[in-house]
Amino acid sequence: MSTSYLISASYTWGQFTPTFFLVGLALLLLLADALLPRLSKQAFPLIAAIGCFLATCGMMAGPWKNLYGMVAAGAATLCLLLVFDYRTVVYASVAGGGREEGSGELSALMLLATAGVVALTQARDLVMLFVSMETITLASYTLAGYFRRNRGSVEAGVKYLVLGAVSTGILVMGAAWFFGTTGTFALTMRFEQTALANPYLSIGFMLSLALLFVGIFFKAGVVPMHTWIPDVYQGAPTPVSAFLAVVSKLAGFAALALLALPLAEMHSTSAGMLKPVMFALGTMAIATLLVGNLGAIPQQNIKRLLGYSSIGQAGFILVFFVGLRSSLGSDTLFYLLAYGLATLPLFFVVGQLRMQRGSEDISVFRGLGRTNPRIAFLTAVCLASLAGVPLTAGFLAKLASFRSALVSTMSDVPASSVLIIVVVICATAGFYYYFKVLRAMYWEEPTEDDLKVNFSGLSTGVLALCALGILVLGVYPMLF
Amino acid sequence: MTPLSHYLIFSGVLFSLGLAGAIIRRNILVVFMCLELMLTAANVALVGFSRAQGLEGVPVYDAQLLVLFIMAIAAAEVAVGLALIVAMFRARRGVESSSLTSLKD
Numbered sequence: 001m002s003t004s005y006l007i008s009a010s011y012t013w014g015q016f017t018p019t020f021f022l023v024g025l026a027l028l029l030l031l032a033d034a035l036l037p038r039l040s041k042q043a044f045p046l047i048a049a050i051g052c053f054l055a056t057c058g059m060m061a062g063p064w065k066n067l068y069g070m071v072a073a074g075a076a077t078l079c080l081l082l083v084f085d086y087r088t089v090v091y092a093s094v095a096g097g098g099r100e101e102g103s104g105e106l107s108a109l110m111l112l113a114t115a116g117v118v119a120l121t122q123a124r125d126l127v128m129l130f131v132s133m134e135t136i137t138l139a140s141y142t143l144a145g146y147f148r149r150n151r152g153s154v155e156a157g158v159k160y161l162v163l164g165a166v167s168t169g170i171l172v173m174g175a176a177w178f179f180g181t182t183g184t185f186a187l188t189m190r191f192e193q194t195a196l197a198n199p200y201l202s203i204g205f206m207l208s209l210a211l212l213f214v215g216i217f218f219k220a221g222v223v224p225m226h227t228w229i230p231d232v233y234q235g236a237p238t239p240v241s242a243f244l245a246v247v248s249k250l251a252g253f254a255a256l257a258l259l260a261l262p263l264a265e266m267h268s269t270s271a272g273m274l275k276p277v278m279f280a281l282g283t284m285a286i287a288t289l290l291v292g293n294l295g296a297i298p299q300q301n302i303k304r305l306l307g308y309s310s311i312g313q314a315g316f317i318l319v320f321f322v323g324l325r326s327s328l329g330s331d332t333l334f335y336l337l338a339y340g341l342a343t344l345p346l347f348f349v350v351g352q353l354r355m356q357r358g359s360e361d362i363s364v365f366r367g368l369g370r371t372n373p374r375i376a377f378l379t380a381v382c383l384a385s386l387a388g389v390p391l392t393a394g395f396l397a398k399l400a401s402f403r404s405a406l407v408s409t410m411s412d413v414p415a416s417s418v419l420i421i422v423v424v425i426c427a428t429a430g431f432y433y434y435f436k437v438l439r440a441m442y443w444e445e446p447t448e449d450d451l452k453v454n455f456s457g458l459s460t461g462v463l464a465l466c467a468l469g470i471l472v473l474g475v476y477p478m479l480f
Numbered sequence: 481m482t483p484l485s486h487y488l489i490f491s492g493v494l495f496s497l498g499l500a501g502a503i504i505r506r507n508i509l510v511v512f513m514c515l516e517l518m519l520t521a522a523n524v525a526l527v528g529f530s531r532a533q534g535l536e537g538v539p540v541y542d543a544q545l546l547v548l549f550i551m552a553i554a555a556a557e558v559a560v561g562l563a564l565i566v567a568m569f570r571a572r573r574g575v576e577s578s579s580l581t582s583l584k585d
Contacts, residue, residue: 127542127549
C-alpha cells in the first residue's frame with residue numbers, strides 16, 4: 001500500500017479550463033468592484049451572466065464536454081440574470097437608500113460557487129470532491145446572509161452555516177474512514193471491492209459510506225439533512241434561493257452520483273453486500289418524499305413552498321439511486337434539468353411580485369390570470385411541470401422515477417415495495433400544493449389594489465424560454 | 481509505538497463531543513467551536529490512518545494532504561462564520577440560537 005495514488009494521475013489541467021475561466025472572471029469582477037468605482041453595479045451581474053453562458057457553451061461539446069457542468073452553468077446564468085432583474089431590492093437591502101455600493105460581490109460570489117460546482121462534477125476522488133464542495137458551501141454561506149441588515153437573511157445565513165459546518169465535519173470523517181479502509185481517496189470500484197470483501201474492513205467501509213452520504217445529503221436536501229431548506233430559502237435573497245434550489249442541489253446530486261457509480265459497478269458481483277446501502281437509500285428516499293410533499297401542503301409563503309417542493313423533488317431523484325443501477329447518472333441529470341427549467345422561472349416571478357406587490361405569500365398570485373394572462377400561463381406551465389402533468393418535461397422525469405422504483409421492486413431491492421407506493425402518493429400530493437398557486441392565479445378575483453404587474457422584458461423572456469424548453473423536452477425527450 | 485486504535489478512539493470521542501455540542505449548546509460561538517472540533521477529529525483519524533497504511537515508517541501522504549486542505553478550509557469557514565455571527569449580533573444584540581425565530585412555518 002506504499003504506492004500513493006496521487007490525485008494528479010487522473011486529471012489534466014486542460015479539463016478544468018471552464019472552472020479556471022469562471023474563477024478568473026470572479027476575481028476580475030472583485031478587482032473591478034474595488035478599483036473601478038465608476039463602473040455601474042448593474043454591469044456586474046450581466047458580465048457574470050455572459051461569462052457563465054460562455055462556460056455553458058464551452059461545456060456542451062468538444063474537449064471540455066461536461067453535461068452536469070453545462071446544466072449547472074446554464075442554471076447559474078439564469079440566477080445571475082435574476083440578480084440583475086432583482087437589483088432594486090439588492091441595492092436597497094445592501095447599502096440602504098437605493099445606493100449601489102457593495103452589491104458587486106454578489107455576482108462574483110455566485111460565479112465562484114458555480115466554478116465549485118463545475119469542478120465538483122469532474123471530481124474523481126474525495127479530496128477534489130471535498131475541496132470543490134467547500135468552495136460552493138463557503139460562497140453560499142455569504143450569499144445566504146448577503147442582506148446583512150435584514151434579520152431574515154442573517155438568520156438564514158447563520159442557520160445554513162451551522163448545518164453546513166456539521167455536514168462538512170461528517171463528510172471529512174467519512175473521507176478519513178474511506179481512506180482508512182480502502183487505502184486511497186480515489187472513487188473507483190477496485191479498492192472499494194477489496195474493502196468490502198474483507199470482514200474486518202467492511203464495517204469501517206460501511207461507516208465511511210454512511211458518513212459520506214449524510215454529508216452530501218445536506219447539499220442535495222435529503223432527509224435527515226433537509227431542515228435548513230425552508231428557512232434558508234425563505235430568508236435568503238431570492239436570486240440566492242434560486243441558486244441554492246437548483247445549482248447547489250445539482251452539485252449535491254452530482255457528488256452522490258460520483259459516490260454511487262462505483263457501487264453500481266460493483267453491484268453485479270457483490271449485490272448481497274450492498275443490501276444495507278440500498279436499504280438505507282430506500283428509507284431515506286421514502287422519508288424525503290414524505291417530508292417534502294406533505295410538508296409543502298400547509299405552506300403559505302411561496303419561497304417556503306418552493307423549499308419543501310425542492311425537498312420533495314429531491315426524494316424523486318433519490319429513487320434513481322436506490323437500485324444502484326449504472327443508469328442513475330443520466331436519469332438524475334434529466335430530472336434535474338426538468339426541475340431547474342421549472343423552478344428557476346418561478347423565482348423570477350416571485351422576485352417581480354415581491355418588488356411590486358410587496359409580499360412573498362401565495363396570495364400575491366391572486367388574480368394574475370386576469371391582470372397578466374400571458375405571465376400567468378407561463379407560470380402555469382412551470383407549475384404543471386413540477387407537478388408532473390403529461391406533455392411537460394416534469395411528467396417524463398417523474399415517470400422515469402416511477403419506472404426506476406418499479407425495476408427496483410422487481411429486482412428485490414429492500415424497502416422498494418413501500419417506496420413505489422410512497423412515490424405514487426407523493427406524486428399525487430404534488431398536484432394539490434402546486435395547484436394552490438394556480439387556483440390563486442385563476443380562481444381568485446383580483447382586489448382593487450392588485451394592479452397589473454409590470455414584468456420586465458428579461459423575466460418574461462426567461463419565463464417564455466423555460467416554458468418552451470419544458471414543453472419541447474416533454475414532447476421530444478430524445479433531444480436530451 | 482501507539483496502536484492505530486488509540487488514535488481512532490480519541491478521534492471518535494472528539495467527534496462525538498463536537499457533534500453533541502453542536503446539537504445541544506445554545507450559544508452560536510460555542511456551537512462554532514464544536515464544529516471545529518469535528519473537523520479536528522477527522523484530522524486526527526486521517527493522520528492515524530496515514531501512518532497505519534504506510535510501510536516501514538513512511539506514511540501515505542495522501543491523507544496528510546487532505547489534512548492540510550481541511551485546515552485551510554476550516555480557516556476560511558471561521559472567517560465567514562465569525563462575520564455572520566457579528567452581523568447577527570448587530571441585528572439582534574445576542575448570539576443565542578434561541579433568538580433565531582423569525583423564519584418558521
